[in-house]
Amino acid sequence: xxxxxxxxxxxxxxxxxxxxxxxxxxxxxxxxxxxxxxxxxxxxxxxxxxxxxxxxxxxxxxxxxxxxxxxxxxxxxxxxxxxxxxxxxxxxxxxxxxxxxxxxxxxxxxxxxxxxxxxxxxxxxxxxxxxxxxxxxxxxxxxxxxxxxxxxxxxxxxxxxxxxxxxxxxxxxxxxxxxxxxxxxxxxxxxxxxxxxxxxxxxxxxxxxxxxxxxxxxxxxxxxxxxxxxxxxxxxxxxxxxxxxxxxxxxxxxxxxxxxxxxxxxxxxxxxxxxxxxxxxxxxxxxxxxxxxxxxxxxxxxxxx
Amino acid sequence: xxxxxxxxxxxxxxxxxxxxxxxxxxxxxxxxxxxxxxxxxxxxxxxxxxxxxxxxxxxxxxxxxxxxxxxxxxxxxxxxxxxxxxxxxxxxxxxxxxxxxxxxxxxxxxxxxxxxxxxxxxxxxxxxxxxxxxxxxxxxxxxxxxxxxxxxxxxxxxxxxxxxxxxxxxxxxxxxxxxxxxxxxxxxxxxxxxxxxxxxxxxxxxxxxxxxxxxxxxxxxxxxxxxxxxxxxxxxxxxxxxxxxxxxxxxxxxxxxxxxxxxxxxxxxxxxxxxxxxxxxxxxxxxxxxxxxxxxxxxxxxxxxxxxxxxxxxxxxxxxxxxxxxxxxxxxxxxxxxxxxxxxxxxxxxxxxxxxxxxxxxxxxxxxxxxxxxx
Numbered sequence: 265x266x267x268x269x270x271x272x273x274x275x276x277x278x279x280x281x282x283x284x285x286x287x288x289x290x291x292x293x294x295x296x297x298x299x300x301x302x303x304x305x306x307x308x309x310x311x312x313x314x315x316x317x318x319x320x321x322x323x324x325x326x327x328x329x330x331x332x333x334x335x336x337x338x339x340x341x342x343x344x345x346x347x348x349x350x351x352x353x354x355x356x357x358x359x360x361x362x363x364x365x366x367x368x369x370x371x372x373x374x375x376x377x378x379x380x381x382x383x384x385x386x387x388x389x390x391x392x393x394x395x396x397x398x399x400x401x402x403x404x405x406x407x408x409x410x411x412x413x414x415x416x417x418x419x420x421x422x423x424x425x426x427x428x429x430x431x432x433x434x435x436x437x438x439x440x441x442x443x444x445x446x447x448x449x450x451x452x453x454x455x456x457x458x459x460x461x462x463x464x465x466x467x468x469x470x471x472x473x474x475x476x477x478x479x480x481x482x483x484x485x486x487x488x489x490x491x492x493x494x495x496x497x498x499x500x501x502x503x504x505x506x507x508x509x510x511x512x513x514x515x516x517x518x519x520x521x522x523x524x525x526x527x528x529x530x531x532x533x534x535x536x537x538x539x540x541x542x543x544x545x546x547x548x549x550x551x552x553x554x555x556x557x558x559x560x561x562x563x564x565x566x567x568x569x
Numbered sequence: 570x571x572x573x574x575x576x577x578x579x580x581x582x583x584x585x586x587x588x589x590x591x592x593x594x595x596x597x598x599x600x601x602x603x604x605x606x607x608x609x610x611x612x613x614x615x616x617x618x619x620x621x622x623x624x625x626x627x628x629x630x631x632x633x634x635x636x637x638x639x640x641x642x643x644x645x646x647x648x649x650x651x652x653x654x655x656x657x658x659x660x661x662x663x664x665x666x667x668x669x670x671x672x673x674x675x676x677x678x679x680x681x682x683x684x685x686x687x688x689x690x691x692x693x694x695x696x697x698x699x700x701x702x703x704x705x706x707x708x709x710x711x712x713x714x715x716x717x718x719x720x721x722x723x724x725x726x727x728x729x730x731x732x733x734x735x736x737x738x739x740x741x742x743x744x745x746x747x748x749x750x751x752x753x754x755x756x757x758x759x760x761x762x763x764x765x766x767x768x769x770x771x772x773x774x775x776x777x778x779x780x781x782x783x784x785x786x787x788x789x790x791x792x793x794x795x796x797x798x799x800x801x802x803x804x805x806x807x808x809x810x811x812x813x814x815x816x817x818x819x820x821x822x823x824x825x826x827x828x829x830x831x832x833x834x835x836x837x838x839x840x841x842x843x844x845x846x847x848x849x850x851x852x853x854x855x856x857x858x859x860x861x862x863x864x865x866x867x868x869x870x871x872x873x874x875x876x877x878x879x880x881x882x883x884x885x886x887x888x889x890x891x892x893x894x895x896x897x898x899x900x901x902x903x904x905x906x907x908x909x910x911x912x913x914x915x916x917x918x919x920x921x922x923x924x925x926x927x928x929x930x931x932x933x934x935x936x937x938x939x940x941x942x943x944x
Contacts, residue, residue, distance in 0.1 A: 468629050469662035471649040473676035473721070480650075483675075487666045 315542035326536035374459035434518020458492025578761030579640030610776035843932030876922030
């Protein structure tokens with residue numbers, strides 16, 4: 265099951281299920297099944313049906329009839345291929361950068377600050393602190409910080425790195441920066457939780473068995489933190505692929521940075537081309553499921569603990 | 570890496586090793602020499618500094634002062650991965666994400682030894698786990714994990730093998746079995762073993778030499794028989810087995826015998842088994858060397874005699890009976906009597922005398938704690 269890796273803690277070695285527990289377990293599952301059926305399956309079916317609709321003969325904008333118009337998918341791909349590719353490449357780049365930034369933070373909090381509860385508490389609070397403020401506000405704050413007459417842009421112009429008409433907002437840099445910034449906590453926390461459970465005696469055993477610190481990290485620490493790395497990258501990659509705030513023109517994006525989320529938003533809310541928007545959403549979902557299952561299978565999380 | 574790996578054990582020397590942690594001294598100016606090929610046990614209660622000593626030898630802890638020499642070479646400044654030392658950790662510390670075979674081959678691969686898989690397999694076969702090579706450590710029982718940990722360390726043929734309470738997590742039967750196997754393996758491979766334990770029976774059973782450690786210092790060191798027969802301090806007398814200790818002023822001392830007067834009784838020990846011959850000293854005897862009598866025996870120069878007293882407690886332990894005898898004005902004396910068929914020999918509350926041969930007495934260099942204030 266591809267999404268096992270999402271649940272931060274590694275699954276315990278399965279105990280043989282007792283027969284009497286089976287019925288109770290089923291009862292306990294019922295609310296969840298009901299919830300998923302109502303709020304996941306129904307919209308999903310509705311989304312797929314919408315993606316196959318055809319325009320109403322009356323020609324009224326935003327009015328569609330049920331049909332089997334597979335051409336909607338073809339249209340969506342040909343029309344929005346750049347945005348589709350951009351979504352996944354931005355998501356990939358932002359995920360890699362977020363991992364590179366988050367791992368050392370998580371490592372420091374979980375390992376170096378392990379015996380200092382106060383420091384650990386403060387650092388963890390700092391990691392979570394951005395959640396106290398709305399993501400929209402924080403992204404908007406970056407728009408101000410990077411705006412064309414901001415201190416940063418002016419300074420860059422003054423020292424000659426930037427030309428007179430250079431800018432940050434609307435560039436790929438600004439969007440990827442915003443994505444990384446917004447998703448760092450989602451990357452840091454699962455990795456922290458993995459490293460927090462890392463038995464440091466295993467690291468000592470590695471160095472006792474002639475592995476230098478770099479090898480010890482590569483062969484022991486990092487592999488044992490893989491569940492956290494997988495969770496973190498999934499929790500980052502998936503939402504970023506569908507993100508429509510950061511890359512929007514109202515925030516850090518520009519005409520050249522639109523991602524799939526922005527296209528879906530525009531088609532649903534502005535152009536009212538529901539079939540195309542639905543087709544894009546279905547494709548996004550399918551692509552993520554395929555990518556993520558391949559990723560989880562390749563990284564072999566089932567081997568870990 | 571310019572590290573030479575000896576096929577046989579090397580000797581270990583600690584010179585004035587000291588380790589301070591914030592607020593206390595864990596190891597206090599320790600000097601120790603373990604000859605190559607010896608099975609050496611460091612025995613002490615928890616918190617005595619034995620594990621800290623072992624970790625300093627492994628390089629996992631840095632010494633505050635002093636020097637560590639392995640095979641005559643100063644390794645004090647070397648990092649753990651540079652030292653020709655391997656450790657069997659208390660909790661085994663097997664890598665959960667690797668197979669048993671990969672665990673055992675880990676050290677060989679780091680040192681780029683040729684054909685690590687074959688050597689690791691051979692090591693696993695030595696501990697009779699060849700058939701489990703592809704399992705994960707967590708699929709093995711505690712005893713099997715313990716053997717994997719041993720194989721993982723031994724396969725590197727370290728100059729010195731450190732064992733940190735390696736049998737502590739096993740049940741009694743398995744522990745006894747592993748003690749025998751460990752000793753057999755040590756004799757077979759001829760490596761130097763340093764075994765850290767709080768189990769005095771384990772230490773005496775396996776080691777050639779035992780060092781009893783207390784509060785960061787070595788109290789006494791020697792062959793197990795020697796330590797048991799002739800403890801020199803009250804701590805050793807009490808920690809290594811049990812002892813009856815009697816404190817009194819020296820009444821007479823010559824070249825053959827030292828006697829103390831102990832609350833109206835005269836207790837004697839051979840002069841060569843006494844550490845101190847003047848002032849107040851403690852004289853002791855092991856409970857299994859004592860016997861009791863239902864009639865007062867004739868006084869004789871080669872026996873010490875206490876009594877009469879009352880039996881206040883009898884504990885049946887299988888091979889022997891342990892009697893507590895309360896002698897008025899003297900206190901408790903413990904007597905072990907071998908269970909040879911007619912037990913209990915005497916009933917609870919019976920009046921008995923306790924005696925032992927003078928040659929079984931020993932005199933300590935210090936007094937049991939609390940004794941000075943009490944007198």
